[in-house]
Amino acid sequence: MKWDWDRRTCSRRGHITYAPTEPHLNERLRAQTALGEAWRCLRCGDFALGEPHGSGKAENAPYVPRGKALRDLFILRFLAVERMVRGIFIILVAVAIWKFSNSQTSVQQFFDSNLTLFQPIAAHFHYDLNNSPIVGSIQKTFSYKHSTLAITAAALLAYALIEIVEAFGLWAAKRWAEYLTVVATAAFLPLEVYELTHKISYFKIGTLVLNVLAVLYILLAKRLFGLRGGAAAVEAEGHSASLIEVETSAGTPAPTRT
Structure with a gap:
C-alpha cells in the first residue's frame, strides 16, 4: 500500500x-x-x-508542500527532533561536568567513604572492587585538572548549541540548516569511527549509521553543493508539484484523486 x-x-x-x-x-x-x-x-x-x-x-498563492516535498519535510523534522533531544542531553552532561569540577574533592571523599562501606558486600559476591574497571574509570576522573574539566564542559556546550541551532533550522526547512547539518555531522564522523575502534556498542553503531544516512539523505535529496542541479532544481521541483502550477500549465483540469 x-x-x-x-x-x-x-x-x-x-x-x-x-x-x-x-x-x-x-x-x-x-x-x-x-x-x-x-x-x-x-x-x-x-x-x-x-x-x-x-x-x-x-502567483501569490501560499506554497503548500506536496508529495515528495512533504515527505522530505517530515524527515527533516524527525532529524530536528533528534538533534534537539541530543542537544539537551549534551547540555545536561556539560552542566554535570561543570558542577563536578567545582566540587571534585568533596565528591572524591564521598565516593571513597562509600566504597569502603561496599567492600564487604562486594567480597561476599566475590567481586573485587579494587580492580574493578568501573571503579577505576571513576577514580581516574578525580585526577583531572579543574581547567581540563571546565574546557570539556565549554566544548560540550558549544557542540550542544550547534545541535539546537540545527534543530530549529531543520524544523523550519531552512537551506542553511541543511548545509550546517551536513558539514557538522560529517566533521564528527571520523571521531565516531575512532570511538568504535576502542569499544563497540549498539548505541554507538546506531548513532553512526543514523548520522551517515542523515548526511547522505540531505546531501542528495536537498541537492546541496550543486549536486543534481543544486538549489535551482529544488525550487523547480517544488513549483512543478504545486497544484496551482499544475493547473496553470494544464490545458484541462487535473483529475481529482479518489
Whole structure:
C-alpha cells in the first residue's frame, strides 16, 4: 500500500484552499455542490466545502508542500527532533561536568567513604572492587585538572548549541540548516569511527549509521553543493508539484484523486 503523504497530512491538519483571481484557474479550483461551494485543496487535491482560506493572484498563492516535498519535510523534522533531544542531553552532561569540577574533592571523599562501606558486600559476591574497571574509570576522573574539566564542559556546550541551532533550522526547512547539518555531522564522523575502534556498542553503531544516512539523505535529496542541479532544481521541483502550477500549465483540469 502506497503511503499518501498529502491525504494523511490533510486528515491531521485540515485542507488548505485558495481562490485565484484568474478566471480560468478559479473555474478549475472551484465547484458548486448541493451542499454549497467547494474548493480544491492545494495539498491533496480533493474538494473541501466552505469558503477558501485565501484569495488573490495565482502567483501569490501560499506554497503548500506536496508529495515528495512533504515527505522530505517530515524527515527533516524527525532529524530536528533528534538533534534537539541530543542537544539537551549534551547540555545536561556539560552542566554535570561543570558542577563536578567545582566540587571534585568533596565528591572524591564521598565516593571513597562509600566504597569502603561496599567492600564487604562486594567480597561476599566475590567481586573485587579494587580492580574493578568501573571503579577505576571513576577514580581516574578525580585526577583531572579543574581547567581540563571546565574546557570539556565549554566544548560540550558549544557542540550542544550547534545541535539546537540545527534543530530549529531543520524544523523550519531552512537551506542553511541543511548545509550546517551536513558539514557538522560529517566533521564528527571520523571521531565516531575512532570511538568504535576502542569499544563497540549498539548505541554507538546506531548513532553512526543514523548520522551517515542523515548526511547522505540531505546531501542528495536537498541537492546541496550543486549536486543534481543544486538549489535551482529544488525550487523547480517544488513549483512543478504545486497544484496551482499544475493547473496553470494544464490545458484541462487535473483529475481529482479518489
